[in-house]
Amino acid sequence: MRAELAGLREQALTDIAACQAETELEAVRVRYLGKKGSLNAILRGLGGLSAEERPAVGALANDIKDEILARIAEKASELASDGLRRSLAEERTDVTLPGRARPRGHTHPLRAVEQEIVGIFVAMGFSVAEGPEIEDDFHNFGALNFPPDHPARDTQDTLFLTLADDALLRTHTSPVQIRVMRSQRPPLRVIVPGACYRRDEPDATHSPMFHQVEGFMVDEQVTFADLKGVLVHFLRRLFGPETGVRFRPSFFPFTEPSAEVDIACSACAVTGRPTPGCRVCRGKGWLEVLGSGMIHPNVLRAVGYDPEVVRGFAFGMGIDRLALLRHDLDDLRLFFENDLRFLGQYPS
Ligand code: DAH
Numbered sequence: 001m002r003a004e005l006a007g008l009r010e011q012a013l014t015d016i017a018a019c020q021a022e023t024e025l026e027a028v029r030v031r032y033l034g035k036k037g038s039l040n041a042i043l044r045g046l047g048g049l050s051a052e053e054r055p056a057v058g059a060l061a062n063d064i065k066d067e068i069l070a071r072i073a074e075k076a077s078e079l080a081s082d083g084l085r086r087s088l089a090e091e092r093t094d095v096t097l098p099g100r101a102r103p104r105g106h107t108h109p110l111r112a113v114e115q116e117i118v119g120i121f122v123a124m125g126f127s128v129a130e131g132p133e134i135e136d137d138f139h140n141f142g143a144l145n146f147p148p149d150h151p152a153r154d155t156q157d158t159l160f161l162t163l164a165d166d167a168l169l170r171t172h173t174s175p176v177q178i179r180v181m182r183s184q185r186p187p188l189r190v191i192v193p194g195a196c197y198r199r200d201e202p203d204a205t206h207s208p209m210f211h212q213v214e215g216f217m218v219d220e221q222v223t224f225a226d227l228k229g230v231l232v233h234f235l236r237r238l239f240g241p242e243t244g245v246r247f248r249p250s251f252f253p254f255t256e257p258s259a260e261v262d263i264a265c266s267a268c269a270v271t272g273r274p275t276p277g278c279r280v281c282r283g284k285g286w287l288e289v290l291g292s293g294m295i296h297p298n299v300l301r302a303v304g305y306d307p308e309v310v311r312g313f314a315f316g317m318g319i320d321r322l323a324l325l326r327h328d329l330d331d332l333r334l335f336f337e338n339d340l341r342f343l344g345q346y347p348s
Contacts, residue, residue: 009068173316215315217313218311292316
């Protein structure tokens with residue numbers, strides 16, 4: 001039996017030395033020392049030994065068991081440090097590799113033009129106001145002197161909401177004139193950027209959601225000359241100091257007199273005369289950029305001002321079209337598709 005134990009010890013130590021992984025070590029332990037392992041198989045013969053022999057052989061079996069366990073633990077830690085050494089030797093981190101660039105966002109080209117416009121008026125002492133995109137009939141039409149059945153309400157192609165009887169998406173930024181004038185007293189110089197909505201089929205020049213900047217000034221001595229001075233200055237800041245500007249008589253319910261304002265076509269300006277078939281102005285030589293006028297006495301009355309005491313001028317422009325002009329583009333949809341290949345060309 002001693003010879004059997006010695007053989008087992010010999011074999012177990014050889015097996016342990018040959019192990020390449022922790023799982024193999026565990027298999028060796030179970031094979032030799034487990035309940036059904038070879039050591040127990042040998043020890044079952046213990047009963048056949050003499051009473052003097054038994055304790056000595058039992059002690060020998062225990063020593064062998066301890067030795068095998070110790071060898072297994074030793075081998076396990078050898079394997080672990082081998083693994084570390086190997087991965088240090090074989091795996092490399094190249095610290096000179098460039099990092100992964102994260103794409104950076106920037107201001108949308110429409111917003112950039114809006115900020116530029118607002119900035120020019122802020123420099124002239126205007127303050128910025130905003131109003132709700134969900135409006136009611138009073139602010140969007142009634143107080144702006146649209147009579148109840150005025151066809152202008154149809155031409156505005158209003159999007160009505162079912163929220164309340166007269167809830168609608170504002171068709172222009174002019175209702176913010178009403179909101180500001182009803183909550184503040186003159187003198188006022190205010191600029192109002194914002195989104196507007198109309199029932200339009202989207203195409204190169206129409207979008208059901210678009211952007212305007214509204215502006216107005218109210219004080220005791222305001223005249224049409226102030227309107228002209230402010231708008232000419234503004235347009236020359238935006239489009240260049242030499243830009244030609246002209247005022248054409250027009251009509252809006254909320255202004256009297258009213259004027260539409262054109263700038264000389266920048267494409268034709270190069271030749272100095274309207275160019276037949278010009279892509280930008282279609283041969284007219286002028287581009288309409290805003291609507292304006294002296295605030296109608298009925299509007300002043302609707303907000304509780306006395307038209308005998310204060311007067312004002314107002315103007316409104318579409319930002320989207322100005323941004324097309326600014327970037328020499330011809331399709332509004334480019335601004336709303338949010339294709340990063342397009343937007344990326346207009347870093348702020
Ligand atoms: N609200 C007008 C529109 O959407 C633009 C406009 C014209 C605004 C004349 C004004 C103005 O303040 O005086 O077509």
